[in-house]
Amino acid sequence: MGKTPGQKAARVKDFKMSESEILRKIAVIFVTDVVGFSTLMxxxxxxxxxxFRSCKEILDNLFEEHSGRIFNTAGDSVLAEFPSAVSAVICAxxxxxxxxxxxxxxxxxAQMQFRIGLNMGDVIIEGTNLYGDGVNVAARxxxxxxAGGVCLSKSIHDFVSQKVDLGFQDIGAQQVKNTNVHAFDVSIGGLAPRQIAPTPPAIEPVEAGAPPSIAVLPFKNMSTDAEQEYFADGVTEDIISHLALWKTFPVVSRNSSFSVKGLSLTASEISDKLNARYLxxxxxxxAGxxxxISASxxxxxxxxxxxxxxxDRPLDDIFEVQDEISIAVARAIDPEIRRQSRENTELSKPESLTAWDLYLQALQKYHRRDAPEGILSLCDQAIQxxxxxxxxxxxxxxxxxxxxFKPHNRERRAELSAQIFEIASYVVGKEASNAGALAMMASYYFQLNDLDNARHYAHEAFGINPNNSAATRALSLTEAYAGNxxxxxxxxxxxxxxxxxEWREWPQFEVSLLMxxxxxxxxxxxxxxxxxxDPExxxxxxxxxxxxGNLDRLADAQQGLEAFLQLRPDVTSLADYAPLLPDFVVEAVLQGMQKAGLKQ
Structure with missing residues (x-):
């Protein structure tokens, strides 16, 4: 078996990349060309x-308006990148x-028609040009x-579907040039939807060692008004969508879940039919x-x-209530399944442990703050x-x-950063809409003091899953350093x-914000x-x-300053202390230290 990204990155000693190294990033790629251009020529x-020049002028103006950048052209083909999936879709x-x-x-x-493909994925940077799978999938x-349409990858669809006022048609997995791509068409006025032969919802087999699947069954309408069925169905669909954002557990699709609606089946029979352990x-x-809403x-x-x-909620805004309930249900279920699965794992024999079991053991050790070697070993076993x-x-x-962030690892920080970047990049390459991986990319750039990229990835992660704690943590850090x-x-x-x-390693961060x-x-x-x-x-x-000092408790402040200077004899003035502090809190801290008696 090949080495994992973490094992490869362990060889990195100096993280300052040389010009010969491959540079990668996650990008939104826009590809378009003219239908039947050769025939027209x-x-x-x-x-x-x-x-074509007339049409290209229209495209150039839209690129300028929506921050698109052309990185390659070939005849009638135009390839561009966008900083935002939403901007790319609207532009298209x-x-x-x-x-x-x-x-x-x-x-x-003189008429022309264009085809457009959009994808979000890993790309290789070479000068002003981009290459790699992210570009190739967009081209496919x-x-x-x-003709006259826009076709999206699933990674783009999942990111923008709740953010733009557009319709989408799921055209499923498509074979294009030996590549399987799950694609969606944007519904554009005047463009007929594709005719796709109806197929019964496919129930995916559960991969051995994968986390247990969960199915959200259609909520029952208990109102006397049968027309309120749409509301129950809407809540169900929203819960499915919000649960899917976690990407912790496989969530059975809406079509599959709704295939059991109205059927008299036991929980065991539904579980077998949908391949889902949790329901x-x-x-x-x-009423009025x-x-x-009840859920179990x-x-x-x-x-x-x-x-x-x-x-129990008032219905002042039916859609707001629907969203609130669906998020609450999803937020409650995720940790409950984790807890239940962890209890089941603790009862399992070592030889029967699956990838999921090994991961849960690693997660438990992580929360107990066990030695990193044991946690990383369990993670590697789960990956294998x-x-x-x-x-x-x-x-x-x-x-x-x-x-x-541990002091004894000060000399290894560049190496550890390299490992974080390579692993997170690998995950994003596998799943461009993984909020956890994008949040790790934000953390990586934050460590490099690249605030623009850090904020970009933090906002991308939050946009995909606003309830991902790594994403909200990254946003909190980056917005603080941006002065917000x-x-x-x-x-x-x-x-x-x-x-x-998430904040146990940084108790001073909340204090900084409060100050x-x-x-x-x-x-x-x-x-x-x-x-x-932690008195030392x-x-x-x-x-x-x-x-x-800032509270004018000067006697206590002076006593505390004496203890501080014993721990840091190298800090003899405010000028010595300022470089040790985050920029956004320097003024507040130095003001208090000056009152305590630290010289300028």
Whole structure:
């Protein structure tokens, strides 16, 4: 078996890339060409070139408006990259609409039609040009596109479908030039939908060692009004969508889940039919301007309910309530399945452990703060058992990130950063819409002080899954360093609610935000507890001294300063201390330290 990305990266000693090394990034690729260009050229070369230039001018103007950058052209083909999947889709649709309007105003011989393919994926950078799978898939989608149409990869669709007011047609897995691509057409006015032969929903076999699958069954409409069925179905579909964002567990598709609607089947029979161990069931009752929604989670293998909840809400905004409930259900179910699976794993014999079991053991050790070697070993075993199971890769990134901040690893930071980047890049290459991997890319660029790229990847991750704690953590950090402190604190609180363990390595970060926001009493309370847990940590003690100084508790501040200077005798002035602090908190900390008596 080949080496994993982490094993390869372990050879990296100096992370400053030489010019000979391959540079990669995640990019949104836009590819278009003219339908039947060769035929048009053969019929009237001069007219065809004039028409193409006219159309190209329209495209150039749209690229400028939506921040598209052309990186290659070949005859009638144009390849461009975009900073945003949403911008690329809007640009593509506007272009097709403008070309349609142009065609209506010129003679038949001067009319042109274009195909467009869009993909988000890993690309190789060479000068101003881009290569690699991300570009190749976009080119294949362009070949698959209808004349006058826009064809998207699943990675683009999943990212933009909830952000743009457009319709999409799922045309399924398509074989194009020996490559299987799951594609979607954008519904554009005047363009007939493709005729796809209806097929019964396919139930995917569960890969050995993969996490257990979950099926969200159609919620029952308990209202007397049969027309409220749409509301129950809408909530069900939203819960499926939100659960799928976690990418922790395989989620049975909407078509498959709805195939059991109205059937009298036991939980065990539904589980067998859908290949799903866990079932989410629920009911919705609307009365007047109120709605009651109940949901439960069943372990079909053991035939027992392991979680249930009920919500009562006013129906001031039906869609807002629908979204709130679906997110709440998804957020509650994810950790519940983790807990249940971990309990099952603890009862398993070592020789029967699957990739999922090994990953859960590694995750438990990670949360217990066990030695990194044991956690990484379990992750590698999980990867060897199921190379396409991506969670162990991301857990390795978290372990390496934690290690990077430990003082004794100061000399290894470049090496650890290299490993994080290579593993995260590998996962993004496998699954471009993986929020956890994109959040790790943000962390990597943050470590390099590349704030623009760090914010870009953090926002990409958050856009894919706003309930991914690594994404909200990355946003909190990057927005703080960008000077958006209130926004950073909002993301901090969101991260804390999703997974408090994300901030255990950085107790001073919340204190920094509170100090800059002027909430000194809260900052002092937080930092005092942190210092009690780690009294030899000079960074924490320095923040406590600053908080005391800012609160004009000068006797306590001066006493704390003496203890701080014993730990850091090299800091003899404010000028010595300033370079050790994050930029956004320098002013607040130095002000407090000056009051405590630290000289300028």
């Amino acid at each position: 053969a019929q009237n070369e001069e007219l065809t070139l004039r028409s 649709v506007e272009f097709q609409k403008l070309i349609k309007a142009r065609n209506a105003s010129v003679p038949n011989a 989608l362009e070949a698959l596109s209808q 989410v069931e629920g009911s919705i009752r609307k 301007n109120k709605v009651r 989670l069943t372990d079909a293998l053991k035939d027992r309910t392991i979680w249930s909840e009920r919500w 058992a199921s190379v396409n199971f991506l969670d162990p890769y991301l857990l390795k990134c978290k372990v390496l990130l934690r290690e990077r 402190i209130e926004l950073a604190y909002d993301y901090f609180l969101k991260t804390q609610a999703l997974d408090p363990s 800059v926001l002027g909430r000194m009493n809260e900052a002092l309370d937080k930092i005092t507890r942190a210092v009690e847990n 940590n000079n960074l924490l003690l320095g923040f406590k001294v600053a908080a005391l």
